[in-house]
Amino acid sequence: MAWYDETNFYHIYPLGLCGAPKENKYDGVEHNLKKLDPWINHIKNLGCNGIYIGPLFESVGHGYETTDYKKLDSRLGDNDDLKAFVKKCHDNDIKVVFDGVFNHTGRDFFAFKDLKENRENSRYKDWYCNVNFWGNNEYNDGFSYDNWGGYNLLVKLNQWNPEVRDYICDVIRFWVKEFDIDGIRLDAADVLDFEFMKCLRNLANEIKEDFWLMGEVIHGDYTRWVNNDTLHAVTNYVMHKALYSGHNDHNYFEIAHTQKRLNDMSQNNPLRLRLYNFVDNHDVERIYNKLNNKAHLVLVHILLYTLPGVPSIYYGSEFGIEGKKERGSDDSLRPVLNLEDFKDYMDNNVLTKSIKMLGEARKESKALNYGIYRELLLTNRQYAYARTFNPDSMYYDGKPEEERIYDNVVITLNNDDNPACLNVPSDGFVKYKGVLSGSEINADNGRLNVNLEANSGEVWLPVR
Incomplete structure (x- = not known):
């Protein structure tokens, strides 16, 4: 790195x-x-x-x-x-x-x-x-x-x-x-x-x-x-x-x-x-x-x-x-x-x-720098994926346990002229916050329901 x-x-x-x-x-x-x-x-x-x-x-x-x-x-x-x-x-x-x-x-x-x-x-x-x-x-x-x-x-x-x-x-x-x-x-x-x-x-x-x-x-x-x-x-x-x-x-x-x-x-x-x-x-x-x-x-x-x-x-x-x-x-x-x-x-x-x-x-x-890519949802007009960073990554070699933080970012996209709702895994986090909107969403049974306006997207960072 x-x-x-x-x-x-x-x-x-x-x-x-x-x-x-x-x-x-x-x-x-x-x-x-x-x-x-x-x-x-x-x-x-x-x-x-x-x-x-x-x-x-x-x-x-x-x-x-x-x-x-x-x-x-x-x-x-x-x-x-x-x-x-x-x-x-x-x-x-x-x-x-x-x-x-x-x-x-x-x-x-x-x-x-x-x-x-x-x-x-x-x-x-x-x-x-x-x-x-x-x-x-x-x-x-x-x-x-x-x-x-x-x-x-x-x-x-x-x-x-x-x-x-x-x-x-x-x-x-x-x-x-x-x-x-x-x-x-x-x-x-x-x-x-x-x-x-x-x-x-x-x-x-x-x-x-x-x-x-x-x-x-x-x-x-x-x-x-x-x-x-x-x-x-x-x-x-x-x-x-x-x-x-x-x-x-x-x-x-x-x-x-x-x-x-x-x-x-x-x-x-x-x-x-x-x-x-x-x-x-x-x-x-x-x-x-x-x-x-x-x-x-x-x-x-x-x-x-x-x-x-x-x-x-x-x-x-x-x-x-x-x-x-x-x-x-x-x-x-x-x-x-x-x-x-x-x-x-x-x-x-x-x-x-x-x-x-x-x-x-x-x-x-x-996660956005080093995380692995995982596809979460895919259609012609909607797309969601995650970037996941594991605490066992080589980045943490030699660092104390308290600094080893699991990180997961969820990205949701809608290229349609109409609004869309995407349901994707939350990967253990209860709450996420949108980078562009500042809005917060809570997980429901380990999943996120994300409402997107027409031709819009969001990057969801976990709230710890």
């Missing part, structure tokens, strides 16, 4: 939020990162105690075509600005995770520039995959190479090259020493070499206690990536899809079936398969746009905060903002926001208030 098991994340795409220029002219420093300072207090008030931020380092455009891994993008500021930001987060008990873009570099990266200049005689020709001096590309380099996603702007690094591995490890050591970060999200982890990831895991074990490696993985058996040899966690894209389509289709079976698949992978142990849960991010459309019925926004976030895994809120989605892919561009997914425009939302916006309360509940409940 580590800090990241009890963390509610807030995801920031800094080039967008800070309003940085779309193209880097490399002609000076703009201290835009300082615009994030007021957001730190907002993030803390929202109940989040971790920030995943990136991409951060010098690049020419959207940030994933890295020019210099050891220099904050000059459109955001300088390294002192980044150092100050991380310290302010730590002073507010917020952990910080950087985006690690190690699968590819940009064309302005020093090794690729040397390759263009010296071709076959470049000492860096083996830093990239399948460089072919008999080929060519749209840049008329006079050679071709492997890339990411079909974009020659993103030149694929040769992770099998010991020099490349040593260089990336040196970059990570630099980030920890210079900025004191707490972990890294590995971009495109589903195409990274497994031996390379093992190398990164060994480094993580050495450089800082509980240093977190989370990987961007779309599909597959997540335990291939999450284990004692490679990564600590992966992005939970399969649940991301189920959360919105399960509501749009009035089909809670899809969500429950997805969770069962994940349980099979983890053997119903959240610590065996750590997951990074989200409803939207910088690459996919905002949850507001994906849901047919906007009344389901709170329901989706109840699931986000109570299913196994750690939750993440993408900046602005706590306010219910829109964002759609338009003409192949992700710009509307990564907007400039002024926090002053949302200053009343924490008190007056139902979604924002609900996320805050869910975040605080997750901080209070060991």
Whole structure:
């Protein structure tokens, strides 16, 4: 068990939020990162105690075509600005995770520039995959190479090259020493070499206690990536899809079936398969746009905060903002926001208030962090499950008997346009209190009768 098991994340795409220029002219420093300072207090008030931020380092455009891994993008500021930001987060008990873009570099990266200049005689020709001096590309380099996603702007690094591995490890050591970060999200982890990831895991074990490696993985058996040899966690894209389509289709079976698949992978142990849960991010459309019925926004976030895994809120989605892919561009997914425009939302916006309360509940409940998942009731439009934390759990190893507390949280959901009554087990507790409503219910013969309004849900914590 580590800090990241009890963390509610807030995801920031800094080039967008800070309003940085779309193209880097490399002609000076703009201290835009300082615009994030007021957001730190907002993030803390929202109940989040971790920030995943990136991409951060010098690049020419959207940030994933890295020019210099050891220099904050000059459109955001300088390294002192980044150092100050991380310290302010730590002073507010917020952990910080950087985006690690190690699968590819940009064309302005020093090794690729040397390759263009010296071709076959470049000492860096083996830093990239399948460089072919008999080929060519749209840049008329006079050679071709492997890339990411079909974009020659993103030149694929040769992770099998010991020099490349040593260089990336040196970059990570630099980030920890210079900025004191707490972990890294590995971009495109589903195409990274497994031996390379093992190398990164060994480094993580050495450089800082509980240093977190989370990987961007779309599909597959997540335990291939999450284990004692490679990564600590992966992005939970399969649940991301189920959360919105399960509501749009009035089909809670899809969500429950997805969770069962994940349980099979983890053997119903959240610590065996750590997951990074989200409803939207910088690459996919905002949850507001994906849901047919906007009344389901709170329901989706109840699931986000109570299913196994750690939750993440993408900046602005706590306010219910829109964002759609338009003409192949992700710009509307990564907007400039002024926090002053949302200053009343924490008190007056139902979604924002609900996320805050869910975040605080997750901080209070060991069951929501470590509890096993149990399905209690399932229909197309109603769904109930429990997260149960056993006092014999390894969490209590070495702790006195009086601190060994059994915890059981019951989650009830109704995606129908009509009210519903759910009858579920109370698991030995006489009384429960709702996180969102504050109402209390008493058990009757070991069961709870829960009345839910149309398109509503509740998280029930036991009253001791």
